[in-house]
Structures are given as C-alpha cells and as structure tokens.
Amino acid sequence: MEKIAITGLGIVAPSGIGRRQFWANIKSGRSFIKKITRFDASKYPSRIAGQIDDLEKYSSFSERLLKKIDAFSHMALIASELALQEAGIDIKKEDPNLVGIFLGNAIGGWLYAETELRDLYIEGREGVSPYMASAWFPAAPQGQVSIHYGIKGFSKTVVADRASSIEAIGYARKTLNKGKLNMILAGGMEAPVTPYALLCCNTYGGLSVNNENPESAYRPFDKKRSGFVIGEGAGIVVLEPKERALARGANISAYISGYGTSCDGQDRINPGSDGTQLARAIRTALKDAQITAQEIDYISLDGVALDIWDDSEIGALKNVFGAGLKDIPVSCPKSMFGNLLGASGAVDLVITVLAMENSLIPATLNLETPAYPGLNYVTPEARERKINKALIISRGRGGINSVLIVEKT
C-alpha cells in the first residue's frame, strides 16, 4: 500500500490543548493525573483521572451547538478544527463528497446521557431533552463534525474498546489507498470522567486505586504497577494521499506506512496471555510497511499496567524483535495524563509524530523497577533520539490488537 501523509495534528488532552502546549508538557514529563473534581467521586474505588477543566476556553463553538452535544463531541470538534488549521485546509473549498471522517470511541457520551436518564426517572418522558437521541452514542462526534464542516464522503465510527482510534486510522488509510477520498479526518475521542462511565471503568477492575498518590498511580511495566488511570480528550489528524499533499505544497508531518490488526479470541476481557496474536498484528504492519523489525527505532507501548496485558505485550515484542529489542527505545507517555481509552491510540500517534519532529522520545513515568528488565525503556526523562520509523501498539478488551507504523518524511 502507498504511504499516507499526515498533514495536520489536532490534540485535546489533559496535558494540553493544541500541539504547542501539549508538547511542552509532554517533553517536560509532567503528570496531569489528579483527584477527580468534576463530581463527588469519593465513594469510587478509583477516583483519579486525567481531566480537562478548561475546554470552553479553547472553543469557538456556539452555546447553541454546545447545549446539544456531549463533551466527547465538543472535544472532537476542537481537535478537528486544530488539525484542519494546521493542515491549511478549508473544507468549503474541497469537494465535500471526497472528504471523509473516521473516528474511534469506546463508551459514548455519558455526561449528557446520565443527566437525561436522571431526568427521565425524576420528571418522566417529557423531562428528557430531545437532543439526547443524537448526543450520547459513539458515532455522535462523527455526525457533529460532519455537519459542522459539511463533510459528505464515506465515513465511519469504529468501536473497538481502547483500540478504537488506531482501528479507525488504519481503516482510513485503507480507504485513501483505494482512491475513494481526497482527505480524511481520522482519530478518536473519549470523555469517561463522568459518574456512570467511571463506575463502569471501575467495575471492569483494571483501574489503579492508588488514590492518595495520583501522579504515581499509573506505572506501566513497573513491578509495583496496579492498573491504569483513565483520561479524557481527543486526537484527530488530517490524512491525505502523498501525491495530493505534495501537489498542494502541504507541510507533511509524517507518513502512515503500515497497519496490522488481529484478535485473540480467547476471553471477553483479557488478552491472550502469550501475545501471539499481537505479534502477528505487528508482523502484518511491518509487512504492510515493507520494512523489517530491525528498522524500527521507537516503539510506543500500549501499557495497561496490569500483569496479563503487560506480560503479553512484552511477550509479543520479544517474539517479533528477538535479541534486537534491547536496542529499540520503548515508551508509554500516556502514563503522564491517563489512558484515553478509545482515543488513546490516536493520542499516541500525535505524540509519536511530535517525537519525530523534535527528535525527542517522551518518557514513561513511574517506571522505577521494570517488571521486565533488559528493555530500552525511556524513563524517567525524555531522551534525544532521531526517529525515522516508529511502531505504535494499541489494544482493546477482549483481545483486539492494533498496530500502526509511522515514518518520518
């Protein structure tokens, strides 16, 4: 398959909104995981998160629109606007039939849904906002961004738990390679810091309950790991065929050159314990990119910080990279701001592109005593390193394995 150009980055995360603020915080290695303050979370086992408190400050969208949508659509609108601005694209000047949008999401818009469900039970049917029907479901952000920009081309929302956004980006790349569209907004968004969504995440049982030490709670691959911490936000990029991006003189940040996916098919929650299928997804992505494992010079880890997930991730890497693994820097920057679930892979893509641009690999926080020694972990600080080819791993519950390969221009 042809390489697909990334020409614009849009990031909305606890570590910052917009590439400048976000990258400044990521490269400094600062933690943005704190006690949840949006609502009273004191009775939840895990009550810490990467929370965005000042979304409105960065928003140019009308109050009339905002009252109809959930926070996850708002995040997607801001990230799309940032990505399009950076790409220098005015969609009004594009053929709308040849513009698409491919987004990933895991849990939907619960901040809106919870409020309306409460009203349903207290006030009855007439107490529920009519916007409820179009605000909560996972494809709502795709719809809202499409309406806002008049996007009319082939589009999709992918729901594949935490792997959703890498699946959406992989699917977008395939679609562009088939020549169906001129450009795609691709990525994901998630807003799980709400009472019901947090309850579901807690019920799943994978969250760290180290509430007294929020900044050191999320510690992927560390011996004292205790699960992940949720975060909210969106990562959306502009994708275009290489020829079109070059022809219009776009500033190409990087290329997506490979994508691989597989399913473990073993358990409804946990992955396969040996990482065999993740290894297969990695090999598929390498083959797709027509490169060898030895050419990869940075690996962005999924890092769920639970035994079976970390075990199988490292198992898959050892399976594919063998003895050469010790020479490849690996990192899990989401330890700074939380796991954005369905948006986590897209945010990892944004970080990887920024790391390539700046020749600086962000750190994994709290990786003090590696549970798997011998790997080339970037910790506790960012490390200068030229990156030409990077591999991003994103995995979802039930054993969804998604891998993306990104190349420098």
Added chain:
Amino acid sequence: MDTKTKIKEILVKLLKVKPEELKDDAKLYDGIGVDSTEMVETVIALEKEFGTKLSPKEITKFSSIDDIARVIKSKISA
C-alpha cells in the same frame, strides 16, 4: 406580557440566540435556522408555557413567529 414576546423569550432561552435576531416574520427554519431536534424542543416548550397541545401541522419549520402567535392565540381563546 403578550404572546409574541413570550414566544421570543422561549426561543432566546432555548436556542441561545440574541433577541434582536428574532423578527416577527422570521421563519423557524429559514430565518432562525432551527433544526429538526430544535423543532421538537421548541414545540415542547411552547406547549408547556401556554398549556396547550400543538400538532406538527400547526407549527412547522415554515412557521414564522407571527404564525406561531396566531395559532397559540386561537387555541387559547377556543
């Protein structure tokens, strides 16, 4: 407060529009840009405010503020 002023107040509150944008002859769809869900919300709010049922035939997206006021007045006085 007359019917038309009450209708405008409801629209300002619901649609977050400025009062000066609401001309008497402004149609819900063309003039004010009401979408399908805003139509539902507007009709529910009008029914609640004026204590009368309004059918989709009586209030449509082509109704102006003048038209709505006329329908509501005739319903209330009937």
